[in-house]
Amino acid sequence: MSMTTLNSLEILAVFFLITLTFHANSQQINTYEKNILLQLKEFWSHPPSLNQWSASKSSDHCSWPEITCNQNIVTGITLFSKNVIGKIPPFVCDLKNLTVLDFSNNSIIGSFPTGLYNCSNLQYLDLSNNYFVGILPTDIDKLSNLNFLSVLGNNFTGDIPAAVGRLSELVTLSLSGNLFNGSFPPEIGNLSNLESLEFSYVRKFPPWTLPSNLFTKLTKLRNLFMTESHLIGEIPDSIGNLAALEVLDFSANKLSGKIPDSLFLLKNLTSVFLYANKLSGSIPRSIKALNMEVLDLSANNLTGTIPDDIGKLTKLSGLSLFINKLSGYSEVWLYLTTTLLVKFHNHLGIALVWKCSLFQLPDRISSNLSLLEIDNNDFSGEIPVGISSWKNLKEFVASNNLFNGSIPEELTSLPLLETLKLDRNLFTGALPKSISWTYLTILNLSRNHISGPIPAQLGSLPKLADLDLSENEFSGPIPSEINRLRLPSLNLSSNLLTGRIPGEYDNPAFGTSFLNNTDLCSNDPTLGLKSCNSRPQTRESNGTSQKFKTSIIFVSVILFILAILFSVYVVFLYRKRKQGLDSRWKLTSFQKLNFTESTILSSLTEENVIGSGGSGKVYRVPVNRSGEYVAVKKIGNNKKLDKRLENEFNSEVKVLSTIRHVNIVKLLCCFSSENSKLIVYQYMENGSLDEWLHGSKRAANQPNAMPRLILDWPNRMQIAVGAARGLCYLHHETFPPIIHRDVKSTNVLLDSKFNAKIADFGLAKILEKDGGFNSVSVVAGSFGYLAPEYAHSARVNEKIDVYSFGVILLELVTGREANEGDEDMTLVDWAWNHINRGKPMINALAADIKEPSYLNEMISVFKLGIICTGTLPSTRPTMKEVLRILIQTCYSNGNGERNNVTEVDSSPLLKNS
Structure with missing residues (x-):
């Protein structure tokens, strides 16, 4: 065998031994880490939420839901809302490669766990919403690799230690919702990587001012929350250094002085909350934050006019300026003509809720305006005749102001107006005789000084459902044309009206609609008005009266006989009818209706079905030629309703007939018969x-x-x-x-x-x-x-x-x-x-x-x-x-x-x- 071959064999042997050693070490590390986790579970008395942590050999700890591993080495423990009770033991850092520890939303007690200093690689530490007490340690900067630190929602007290400002890698720092009662270190301003700083709802904190150098180096800060943190003094002009700032919340403090001009020059701002402070002076004139969506400056002492630059904020969806001392005229309405303030409704709308001193409506305003809410202010003067140009106005709410003069005829010709509320003002004179509100559903002119007759043309308004003219000086008879309206809500009380109540309303359902009109009369004694038939009877009339009574008796007998014959005939027809939909329906209306019973009943056909469920079918029913629809839910199947369906019908009608809200489907009416129920709602196109x-x-x-x-x-x-x-x-x-x-x-x-x-x-x-x-x-x-x-x-x-x-x-x-x-x-x-x-x-x-x-x-x-x-x-x-x-x-x-x-x-x- 050659030397080369021997060397190769030796190399293979060495490699094999190294592999075995590595595998053995890996197995040893896995067993070691698993035992630490099981020890942690035992330390916390085996909480049920950690039942998957098992000593079984088949249970791999890296597969446990709360554990994150990298190459079979534990790097993270996430115990969010696991009902953990007790303290954090220092041996958790025997897991040497930990980078993430999340103990949030548990019942962990004790002081800040300094034993975590041994977790030398820790980058993410979340201790929020627990029961920690004591102070934050002055050497907390030993956790030098942290980029996320949250102690939100605990009971920490004392100072915020300056050492926090030496955690140079921090991106997020959340200290909110604690019992801190010491000082806030300016060293936090050294955290040049910080993107989010939260120090809100620290109700035990003593009054403090923002250090002037706090914002010098925080050029990456995007979110700054210091709500209800006992801030006093002025907002330093250095806040203009926060070039990346998007959301600022200094609300519910006692900040004073001016809003620094530099704040609104920050181009990335989207939301600013400065409400409930003591800020004074004017709103900065120059605004470069064109992405601004929310601006709340309410409940301060701001003066002057609203800057023209607000008109450039085309993304603005919320603007609150109420409870200030703002004034001015043209500038306010100039910006309101170009700004979208109520974006959620997809149309141009204005809601002014600050107190304006003797403010008047302009003659000219945006033709796109569809909503104007200026109730509970100090608007005065007359409604300008130029209001005739507000062609797209749908809602005009100006209750509880100081408007005076007469209501101009130009207001009564707005083609799309649906809601008009001018109650609690100082209007005088008579209402215009020419009224052409095609879509008006709500008209409230109560508590003014309007006089003259009630215009008969009100009875021609096709959609009117709520009419309130109470507490005025209207005189003369109630026009008979009002009978056409069949109003669900009517209030003509406390006027000077005379004559008879129109027959449609002369019943107990309108018992409070006519009170305090001394010269009105009624045929219904329950209305509390004098009787229309009460007059003294003379002797000469007694004989005539007796003959009249005799005639009445004779006619009544004849009618009684005819009624019996008619009843027999109806029963005969009923028995001959095929079993089908009961034609004897009782209608109960909750809104002004623009359709009849026959319109609904004739359209309950299969081609109009748009849905079905356990209680019956739902139909889409056309109610006019202009393309309007209603939705009709039919409960029952022509057989006698069972108790469950009857209860569901009664519950739905009971609830929906007593509530009204823009985000609750509108109940229009219902029909009842022996075998079926129909509920009619507004139709929802999507x-x-x-x-x-x-x-x-x-x-x-x-x-x-x-x-x-x-x-x-x-x-x-x-x-x-x-x-x-x-x-x-x-x-x-x-x-x-x-x-x-x-x-x-x-x-x-x-x-x-x-x-x-x-x-x-x-x-x-x-x-x-x-x-x-x-x-x-x-x-x-x-x-x-x-x-x-x-x-x-x-x-x-x-x-x-x-x-x-x-x-x-x-x-x-x-x-x-x-x-x-x-x-x-x-x-x-x-x-x-x-x-x-x-x-x-x-x-x-x-x-x-x-x-x-x-x-x-x-x-x-x-x-x-x-x-x-x-x-x-x-x-x-x-x-x-x-x-x-x-x-x-x-x-x-x-x-x-x-x-x-x-x-x-x-x-x-x-x-x-």
């Missing part, structure tokens, strides 16, 4: 959210499938906010609260502009006791949306709707259905498994809407969906908190203009997913 999210998947196997519309993220966000507003109204603005009990994507309907409305209140329950649980006899709802406590115990409160809404949020952001495929797996299970396994949240997002500019929003909504679907009701937020977070997410992460929908071919998207 159907249900379920159809938009999942319709493409269900149609994927259909041949020759047409390209479908994909709901983009901005529209999804708009829908989430709208649906949240509707549920928030039910839970927090109705008394007692209303629980929907069947919140799901099929019950979120969308109008032509993708505004969301909550529908289907057949299972709704009005809470009997506020705040606690109520019980129901039967659990009802849809699989995938049912909160666990409701499914198991039939106990309900607002939190079951929050859970269901959380599922909708997960649908919006992932594109998946609530029921992922079998009876044991739901979308909630899938999402929580995704989190618990430590998978990147970005991987959970729907591929067809995953745009880089919206990733922050999408991840925030995914997190919110997770929180809303927590197992314990107490851990879920209220709908008010959910709505606040969604709006905050829009404001904080908005990225410019938002399109509606994009037409794409659904087929490849389905294949890719």
Whole structure:
């Protein structure tokens, strides 16, 4: 054997020994790290959330949901919301390669865990929302590699140590929601890599001023939150050094002095919150932050005029200036003519809610204006005749101001006006006789000094549903033309009206509509007015009266006989009729209707069916030739209704007839017969959210499938906010609260502009006791949306709707259905498994809407969906908190203009997913 061969064999042997040694060492390291993790589990008394941490040889610790490994070496532990109780033991750093530790949202106690100093590679440390006490250590900079540090929501006290300013790699620093009561170090201004700084809700902190050199080096800072942090003094002009700043929140402090001019020169600003301070002086004139979306300067002492540059902020979606001392005339209206202030409604709108001193309306304003809300101000003077040029105005709300003079005829000719509220002003004179409000539905002129007759032309307004002329000086008779309106809401009380009440309204349903009109009379004694027939009877008339009574008796007998014959005839016809839809319907109206009973009944045909469910079919019914539709839900199938369907009908009508909200579907009327019920709603052009999210998947196997519309993220966000507003109204603005009990994507309907409305209140329950649980006899709802406590115990409160809404949020952001495929797996299970396994949240997002500019929003909504679907009701937020977070997410992460929908071919998207 040659020397070369021997050398090769030796080399192979050495290589083999090295491999065996490496493998043995690797196995040894794996066993060592696994034992540390099991020791950690034992230290915390084996929390149920860590049941997968098993000593079994077949259990690979790198596959445990909470553990992240790189080449079989542990690099991260994520224990978000794992119900961990106790302290953090120092031996966790025996895992030498740790870079990520997330202990957030648990019940961890004790002081700051300085034992973590031994984790020499640690880059990410999240201790938020626990029960830590004591001070932050003065040598915290020993964690020198940290780029993320959050101690938010604990009980830390004392100073913020200067050592924090020596953590030079920090990108995110969150200190909010603690009990700090010392000082804030200017050394934090040295963190040149910092992008997010949070120091809010530190209510024990003593008053402090912003160090002038704090903002000198923070050129990468994008988010600065110091809400309710006891700031005093002035905002330093050095804030202009924050070249990357996007969101600034100094609200609810006691800052004084001027707003520095340098602030609005920051070109990347999108949101500024300075409300509830003591800022004075004028608003900076020059504004370079053209991407500004939200500007809230309310509740300060600002003076002067509104700068013209605000008119350049074409992306502005929220502007609040109320409770200041702003003045001026032309500049204000100049910028309002070009600025989009109410972007969510997709039309130009103005909402002025600051107190203006003797402010007047201009003659000329943008012809695109469709919404003008200036109620509860000090506007004065007359309404200008130039208002006739506001051709696109739909809503004019100017209640509780100081307007005077007469109401001009030019106002009564606005072609698109739907709502006019001028109550609680100083208007005088008579109303114009010529009125041509084709679309007006609400007219409120109450509590003025308007005199003269009520114009007969009011009776010709085709859509009027709410008329309030109370507490004025109207005189003369109520015009008989008012009979045509059949108003659901009418108030003519406290005027000088005379004569008879029109027959349509002379009944107990309008018992409070005519009070305090001393010369009005009624034939109904329940209205509390004098009788129209009360006059003294003379002797001469007694004989005539007796003859009249005799004639009445004779006619009554004849009519009685005819009635009997007619009844026999009706019964005969009824028996001969084929069994079908009952023709004897009782109509109950809740709105002004532009259709008749026959219009609805004749259109309940198969070609008009647009949906069906457990209670019956839904029809799209045309009501006029101009293309208007209503939606009609038919409950029952021509047989006697069972008790469940009867209860659902009664519940829906009871709830929807008493509430009105822009994000609740509008109930128009209902029909009842012995065998069937019909509920008539406003028609929602874009159907249900379920159809938009999942319709493409269900149609994927259909041949020759047409390209479908994909709901983009901005529209999804708009829908989430709208649906949240509707549920928030039910839970927090109705008394007692209303629980929907069947919140799901099929019950979120969308109008032509993708505004969301909550529908289907057949299972709704009005809470009997506020705040606690109520019980129901039967659990009802849809699989995938049912909160666990409701499914198991039939106990309900607002939190079951929050859970269901959380599922909708997960649908919006992932594109998946609530029921992922079998009876044991739901979308909630899938999402929580995704989190618990430590998978990147970005991987959970729907591929067809995953745009880089919206990733922050999408991840925030995914997190919110997770929180809303927590197992314990107490851990879920209220709908008010959910709505606040969604709006905050829009404001904080908005990225410019938002399109509606994009037409794409659904087929490849389905294949890719």
